[in-house]
Amino acid sequence: MTNTPAIVPIPVGLDDGYAFTKLALPDGRLIVIPSRARVGRSDMTWIHGAEQRVFEYETEGSVYCVGAIDGAPTHFDGYSWSGLNRAVVQHALQQAGFAGQTMHAVSGLPVSTFYRNNGEQRHDAINRKRESLKMAVQPLPDGLPVGIAFHGVIPEALAAWYDYVIQEKNDVVTLDKDRVSEPVAIIDIGGRTTDYVVVKEQGILHGSSGSLQCGMLNVKQRLADGIQTRFDFETLSEQLVSHAVEQNTVRLQGSDHDVKDLVEAAKREVVEQIFAETRRQLGLGVELDRVLFVGGGAVALAEHIADWFPHQAIAEYPAFANARGMLKYLRYVCEASDAV
Amino acid sequence: MDRLERIPAVRRQEWLRGLLVQGFRVECQALRATESGAAPGFVTRSNRFNPSIKRTPVSTVVSEPTVVEMTHSRVATSEKPFAALGKVIG
Numbered sequence: 001m002t003n004t005p006a007i008v009p010i011p012v013g014l015d016d017g018y019a020f021t022k023l024a025l026p027d028g029r030l031i032v033i034p035s036r037a038r039v040g041r042s043d044m045t046w047i048h049g050a051e052q053r054v055f056e057y058e059t060e061g062s063v064y065c066v067g068a069i070d071g072a073p074t075h076f077d078g079y080s081w082s083g084l085n086r087a088v089v090q091h092a093l094q095q096a097g098f099a100g101q102t103m104h105a106v107s108g109l110p111v112s113t114f115y116r117n118n119g120e121q122r123h124d125a126i127n128r129k130r131e132s133l134k135m136a137v138q139p140l141p142d143g144l145p146v147g148i149a150f151h152g153v154i155p156e157a158l159a160a161w162y163d164y165v166i167q168e169k170n171d172v173v174t175l176d177k178d179r180v181s182e183p184v185a186i187i188d189i190g191g192r193t194t195d196y197v198v199v200k201e202q203g204i205l206h207g208s209s210g211s212l213q214c215g216m217l218n219v220k221q222r223l224a225d226g227i228q229t230r231f232d233f234e235t236l237s238e239q240l241v242s243h244a245v246e247q248n249t250v251r252l253q254g255s256d257h258d259v260k261d262l263v264e265a266a267k268r269e270v271v272e273q274i275f276a277e278t279r280r281q282l283g284l285g286v287e288l289d290r291v292l293f294v295g296g297g298a299v300a301l302a303e304h305i306a307d308w309f310p311h312q313a314i315a316e317y318p319a320f321a322n323a324r325g326m327l328k329y330l331r332y333v334c335e336a337s338d339a340v
Numbered sequence: 341m342d343r344l345e346r347i348p349a350v351r352r353q354e355w356l357r358g359l360l361v362q363g364f365r366v367e368c369q370a371l372r373a374t375e376s377g378a379a380p381g382f383v384t385r386s387n388r389f390n391p392s393i394k395r396t397p398v399s400t401v402v403s404e405p406t407v408v409e410m411t412h413s414r415v416a417t418s419e420k421p422f423a424a425l426g427k428v429i430g
Contacts, residue, residue: 028409029409030407031405096405119430121430161428166422173421175425199428202425202428317408320408329425333420334420334426
C-alpha cells in the first residue's frame with residue numbers, strides 16, 4: 001500500500017471586479033491585473049515567448065484573449081458568471097504562478113446582487129457565481145490550467161469588514177474585539193458599483209446597506225465622452241482613456257493634450273452621485289463609530305472624499321481590502337474549506 | 341533632550357513640531373526610495389503605514405500584473421478560529 005501525498009489546496013482571496021481583478025495570497029502577495037479581455041483569438045504571433053503580452057484561454061468552447069488588448073466592456077449584468085470573467089480570473093492566477101495547482105477561493109458579489117432588500121440571500125445569483133469559477137479554463141495552446149476546487153461567495157463590502165476585524169501580526173491571528181463590537185460602515189467604491197454595508201453587533205443593517213450603480217468606470221465613460229466631444233473622434237480605445245484618467249493627458253495623432261479639466265469634471269460628477277447616496281444610506285453617521293472607505297475608488301477619489309465624516313478612515317491599500325478580507329474569511333471563518 | 345533644554349522655553353513647542361515634520365519627511369523619503377528601488381512592477385510594503393500619506397493609485401494602463409508584497413503570514417491552523425463570524429453573512 002502506498003501513501004499518496006494529499007493535495008494541499010492553496011487559499012486565495014479573489015476580488016474579481018469589473019475594472020480590476022485583485023488577488024490576496026497567503027504568502028503575503030497582493031496582485032492586481034486589469035479586468036481586460038475579449039472574445040476571440042488575438043491573431044498575434046509572438047517571436048519571443050518571454051515578451052508575450054496577450055494570452056488566450058478556452059472555456060465552454062469559446063476562446064478569449066486577455067492582456068495588452070482593447071478589452072470588451074465588463075459592466076454588464078452577468079459578468080460575474082461569464083466566460084469573460086473566468087478567462088480574466090484564470091489569467092490572474094496564471095500570472096501569480098499557480099499553473100497546474102489546485103486552489104480554494106473566496107470571491108464576492110455586490111451587496112445588492114447578494115441580498116434582496118429584505119436581507120434574504122439571492123441564492124440563484126450566488127450559486128451561478130460559485131459554480132462558474134469552478135468550471136474548467138484551458139490556457140492555449142497547451143498550458144496547465146489552475147483548478148478551483150472550492151469557491152465561496154460573500155458580499156463584497158462585507159469582505160472588507162472581515163479584513164478590518166481579523167488581525168494578522170507576528171504569525172498570530174487575533175480578533176479585534178473592539179472593532180467587532182463597534183457599529184461600522186464600509187463604503188466600497190469599485191468599478192461599476194459603490195457598495196455600502198453597515199455592521200452592528202455582528203449583524204448587517206440591511207436598511208443602510210446596498211449598492212449604487214456608479215463607480216470608477218463611470219469616470220472613464222464621462223471622460224471618454226468629453227474627449228470625443230472636444231476632439232471630434234467617434235471612438236477611443238479603453239487603454240487610452242485609462243491612461244488619460246491616471247495621467248490627465250491624452251495622446252492623439254502624435255500629440256499630447258492636457259485633459260485635466262475633463263478628468264476633474266468626470267470625477268466631480270461621479271463623486272456627487274456617490275455623496276448623495278452616502279448621505280441617503282448613512283446620514284451623518286452619528287450612530288456609527290467608524291466609516292471605512294475601501295476599493296480602488298477610495299484612492300483615485302481620495303481628495304474628493306477626504307472630509308465626508310469626522311470619523312472616517314481609508315483602509316490600508318484600500319483597493320485590496322476586499323481581497324484580503326476574502327482570504328481571511330477563507331482561512332479563519334469558512335468551515336466548508338480546509339484550506340489554511 | 342539636551343538640545344531641547346538649551347532652547348528658550350517659548351520656542352520649544354515650535355522646535356519639537358519642526359523635529360516631528362523633519363522625521364515625517366525622512367520617513368516619506370525612505371518609503372519612496374524603497375518603492376523606487378524595487379523591481380519593476382513590485383512594491384515592497386513598509387510596516388509604517390500611514391493613511392494620511394497620499395498614495396499614487398496602482399497604474400493599470402499596462403497589462404502586466406502589479407504586485408504588492410505584504411508581510412508573509414505563516415499562521416497555520418487546521419481549525420477555523422473565527423467560524424462564529426460566518427453568521428454575520430446571514
